Amino acid sequence: MDGKTLARIVAVIFIALAVTATVVEMTRKQDKPGAAVLEAPAPSHGPLRDGLRRCQLLGEGALRDSGCLRLWTEQRDRFLGSKAPFVSSTSQPLPPLSPDANAPGAR
Template sequence: MSGPLAFRLAAAGFALLAILVAALQARRPAPSAPAAAPIQAPRPVDAQLARCQTLGAAGAQDPQCLKAWDEARARFLGAPKAER
């Protein structure tokens, strides 16, 4: 087999392979969109945390902020209700 003929056969094989892969991809079903998470009303502790965030460094001495951060930490870390 001569060089140019082998090159043409390899190029044609590559083109056929690319067409086959494209046809198989076109037959795959499109992924469905993920379901939207239900919108929940903000918890009172979240409003308190937002207030504490606006206080800045002064929030570290505010008893309401310390309590809100403790509740948020327990909720986030999944502490058992008996420990709260």
């Protein structure tokens, strides 16, 4: 066998594999015609979200901000579904924590 014939055989095999892979892929997509596209829920804008966004922009300074600490507590309680009564971020602010309450050994 000379080089030209071998190259033609390899080219024919390559094309046959490409066509087979294309056909398999096209039939696979036809098996799932009604695949639902997952969409994120529409963002709900509210005072809690706006406050959390502000705290995010504060960066590391938010660790010392009593408002951010209150908002994080409220968000954590909402996420965990705590049994405590829900305190809205628009209601009266909580009293600030004492400086030693944030100390690592205070817990």
